[in-house]
Amino acid sequence: MELRNKSVVVTGASRGIGAEIVKEFASAGSRVVLSARSEGAILNLAQEVGGTAIPLDVNDPEDVRTYIDRVERETGPIDILVNNAGIEKSTLIEDITESEIEETLRVNLISPQVLTASALPRMLERESGHLVFTSSIAATTGNPAMSAYCSSKAGLTRYAESLRMELRYTPLNVTILHLGPVDTKMWGQIDTDPLLKKAVDRFMKLGFMAVADPRKVAKATVRAVEKNKKEVRLPRRMGPNAALNGFPTKLFGALLTGIDVRQEGGKSPIH
Numbered sequence: 001m002e003l004r005n006k007s008v009v010v011t012g013a014s015r016g017i018g019a020e021i022v023k024e025f026a027s028a029g030s031r032v033v034l035s036a037r038s039e040g041a042i043l044n045l046a047q048e049v050g051g052t053a054i055p056l057d058v059n060d061p062e063d064v065r066t067y068i069d070r071v072e073r074e075t076g077p078i079d080i081l082v083n084n085a086g087i088e089k090s091t092l093i094e095d096i097t098e099s100e101i102e103e104t105l106r107v108n109l110i111s112p113q114v115l116t117a118s119a120l121p122r123m124l125e126r127e128s129g130h131l132v133f134t135s136s137i138a139a140t141t142g143n144p145a146m147s148a149y150c151s152s153k154a155g156l157t158r159y160a161e162s163l164r165m166e167l168r169y170t171p172l173n174v175t176i177l178h179l180g181p182v183d184t185k186m187w188g189q190i191d192t193d194p195l196l197k198k199a200v201d202r203f204m205k206l207g208f209m210a211v212a213d214p215r216k217v218a219k220a221t222v223r224a225v226e227k228n229k230k231e232v233r234l235p236r237r238m239g240p241n242a243a244l245n246g247f248p249t250k251l252f253g254a255l256l257t258g259i260d261v262r263q264e265g266g267k268s269p270i271h
Contacts, residue, residue, distance in 0.1 A: 001079075001080075001128075001130055001173070001225055001226060001228060002226075003025065003028040003029060003030050003222070003225065003226055004028065004029035004030070005029060005030070005031060006030045006031065006079040006080060007030070007031045007033065007075060007076060007077060007078050007079045007080070008025045008030045008031065008032050008033065008078075008079065008080040008081075008082065009033040009035055009071055009078050009080070009081050009082065009119075010022050010025070010032065010033070010034060010035060010082040010084055011035045011036070011056060011058060011082065011083055011084050011085040011111075011112075011115070012035070012036055012058075012084040012085030012086060012134075013034035013035055013036050013042055013045065013084070014034075014036035014037075014038040014041035014042050014045070015038075015041065015184070016182070016184035016214055017084060017134065017179075017182055017184060017214045017217055017218065018036070018082075018084045018085070019045055019214075020214045020215050020217065020218035021082055021084060021217075021218045021221050021222070022034055022045060022049060022051060023045075023048075023049055023218065024215075024218040024219055024221070024222045025080075025222055026049035026050060026051060028222055028226070030080070031051070031052075031075070032046075032049060032050075032051035032052070033051060033052050033053075033054055033071055033075055033078075034046050034051050034052065034053045034054070035054060035055070035056040035067070035071075035085070036055065036056065036085070037055065037056065037057045037058070037059075038055075039053065039055045042055065052074070052075055054067075054070060054071055054074060054075075056085075058085045058106070058107050058111040059103055059106055059107050059111075061106070061114075064111045064114045064115060065114060065118070067115060067118070068115060068118035068119045068122075069118070072122070077122065077126060078119055078122070078123070078129070079123075079128065079129060079130065080129070080130045080131075080132065080225060081115065081116065081119050081129075081130075081131050081132065082132040082134070082221070083111075083112035083115060083116065083131070083132065083133045083134065083156075084132075084134040085107060085111070085112075086107060086108050086134060086136075086153075087103065087104060087107045087108065087149075088104075088146065088149045089104060089148060089149065090145045090146060091145060091147075091148070092145055093147050096147070096148060100148065101148050104148040104149060104152050105148065105151075105152050105155075107152075108149070108152035108153060108155075108156060109152045109153075109155045109156050109159070112133060112156060112159070113159055116131055116163065119131075120172075123172055124170060124172065127170070127171045128171055128172070129171075129172045129173075130172065130173045130174075130175065130225050130228075131160075131163065131172070131173070131174050131175070132174075132175045132176075132177065132221065132224075132225065133156055133157075133159075133160040133174070133175070133176050133177065134177045134179065135153050135156050135157045135160065135176050135177060135178055135179070136149075136153040136178070136179055136180075137178060137179065137180045138150045138153050138154075139153040139154040139156065139157040139178070140154075140178075157176060157178075158249075160174055160176045161176070161249045164230065164253075165253055165256060165261075166261055166262065168253075168256075168260070169260040169262065169263075170262070173225075173228045173230075174230065175221070175224045175225060175229060175230060175231070175232065176230065176231055176232070177217070177221060177231075177232045177234075178231060178232065178233045178234075179212065179217060179232075179233075179234055180210065180211075180212065180234065180235050181210070181211040181212065181235070182211065182212045182213075182214050182217055182234075183211050183212065183213055183214060184214055210235040211235065212234045212235045216234065217232070217234055220232045220234060
């Protein structure tokens with residue numbers, strides 16, 4: 001996809017991966033809409049890159065439901081939606097509260113689906129669009145003290161894969177970011193959390209884990225959209241895990257070759 005003058009909405013744009021993705025799209029000549037709860041942070045970054053700040057609380061269902069309408073009224077049609085906002089709470093299963101579970105699922109899983117469902121009909125009508133989802137290597141395996149986060153990211157990955165299957169015979173594209181540790185405030189909290197520190201240290205010493213630069217993630221994301229790539233896997237040494245876990249989906253997709261569910265009345269061939 002040609003990125004110049006394309007409208008890009010990035011959720012979770014106030015810091016970390018989201019802020020770097022905003023900068024990278026802006027550098028490519030895109031018109032960037034910054035979305036986050038922290039209005040002050042996105043206003044400052046919007047001024048820096050020449051973008052537009054439109055606040056969004058992804059934990060507020062009504063705010064999420066109306067957001068795409070608000071953005072398109074203020075800035076015009078959306079070409080690229082980057083569902084990047086996310087939270088993580090390191091808590092033992094018996095200690096996590098119902099409200100913490102609900103917040104994690106709403107921010108990481110439900111809100112991206114609602115935003116996508118709102119943007120999708122417009123993209124289909126225009127026969128153009130790209131949807132990006134920031135998932136995690138935590139989607140591929142359970143992790144102690146991260147049950148809500150792992151389940152939310154596993155759900156997001158399967159949702160994005162399902163969406164890609166539904167859009168297979170349309171001009172729209174879907175990219176999933178399968179990310180391991182990234183040098184952000186969220187990772188800083190995980191890296192120092194007493195529940196996780198010993199496990200993190202062991203994986204680091206064994207060479208099974210590395211920490212990616214958020215600027216590198218942003219560059220890979222923009223390149224993936226430009227080249228219509230399906231996946232981004234970083235850090236690279238953790239990529240094989242995501243690739244192996246993605247094999248059943250690739251096999252299932254191959255078995256569905258030639259079946260366009262949109263032409264079958266919207267019904268899946270599997271019930």
